[in-house]
Amino acid sequence: MLTRLALILCFSFFMSASMATTVVETETKANNEELTQTVFELERSVAILQLSKASLDDYQIMSEKMAHIESLESRVDFFAVLTFLLCLALVVLFVQVRNQHKRLSLLELDSKM
Known part of the structure; x- marks a missing residue:
């Protein structure tokens, strides 16, 4: 009984750890996409500003x-x-x-x- 409980705890620990890494990876991807979009918008704004001052x-x-x-x-x-x-x-x-x-x-x- 005690071994089953230990196995269940180990299994749940590994599952929670793998789920946590996938959540962190998706959050990181989302942050990277937002950062890329922000950089693109900033570069476009700088180009527009340079053309408006030309x-x-x-x-x-x-x-x-x-x-x-x-x-x-x-x-x-x-x-x-x-x-x-x-x-x-x-x-x-x-x-x-x-x-x-x-x-x-x-x-x-x-x-x-």
């Missing part, structure tokens, strides 16, 4: 930088497509060379016989 020159400089970035983006897109096409051409070339090598080896075998 002058016309700042907007023009930002517009020029955006135009420069867009031109760089189009160049990168062009070079990415060009690189892809060159790789594709190399694959086709290697396949053609392999097929031609097979044909040549077959012709050599036929000529030896």
Whole structure:
């Protein structure tokens, strides 16, 4: 009887400890989510404040930088497509060379016989 009571107490202790850790973990996750949301809102507020204090020159400089970035983006897109096409051409070339090598080896075998 005493051993059963001790086992029940140990079992309840382990269950309560595991339940307490899950409660602490969920509270920690909730706090982290709230903290992340608060940091995001603060960063957004700072960005809005900086834009509201910007002058016309700042907007023009930002517009020029955006135009420069867009031109760089189009160049990168062009070079990415060009690189892809060159790789594709190399694959086709290697396949053609392999097929031609097979044909040549077959012709050599036929000529030896």
